[in-house]
Amino acid sequence: MPKDLKKGTDTDNAVAVVEPVNTIVIANEDLSGDFEQSDLLIPTIRQVQKTGELAELHTPGSWVLNQEELLSDGSTPINLTVLTFRKFFSENIEFGDDQQPRIAATLAEVQGLNGTTEWENDTPPSFVPVGEATVLVEGKNEALFPFEFEDSRYALARWTLRNTAFKRAGKKIITEARIGLQDGLERGKWELSTGKAEYKGNKWFVPVLVLAGKHEEKFATWANELGR
DSSP: TTTTTEEOTTTTTTOOOOOOOOOOOOOOOTTTTOGGGGOOOOOOOOOOOOSSTGGGGGGGTTTEETTTTTEEOSSSSSEEEEEEEEEEEEEEOTTTOSSOOOEEESSHHHHHOOSSSSOOBBOOOOOEEEEEEEEEESSTTTTTOOEEEEEEEEEEEEEEEOOHHHIIHHHHHHHHHHTTTTTOOOEEEEEEEEEEEEEEEEEEEEEEEEEEEOOHHHHHHHHHTTTT
């Protein structure tokens, strides 16, 4: 039986099941077809750790856009505006494992996969929270920062927060969305820099995210339209 067919109560009949399709609207008459979020190439911002491919190109602790443009050495804050934030759950597999982690959008889906999100005695959770933020980051390179507002230039980017980054920065975004930025995440004027964490002799760099104030109405409206 094809994958998109499921048997109904009458075993002699097959019922077609139409899976929901999440499409996006692109306001350009030169394009046609159904487009998804995955069709968009959005730059990423990442923090350079002591090991890995980025450490060969940039100083550990620094922040880079799309693995190439240095945003900050980590000590100078980056001006950041969070537009959207999505929380999901990723399977907690051992580092270096070639297996692709399973993804769950909700706690209910985690339970459906017989997963856990809390420690049970000495057993770690089988799924951990991950945050994915769409942000506006300020810069100067016209080629990489194509959006202009008054005298400043910006780039849209995706920032994925895992492990300590989720605890240090992701939870701060969620908290402010609940308390101080109820009128919209785009109101928040954030500063992003670098700090250090240590556990059992291991040291690594972590994000330091500070809500420095609120944007004016004009900027917030512009940013919100840009992030849709």
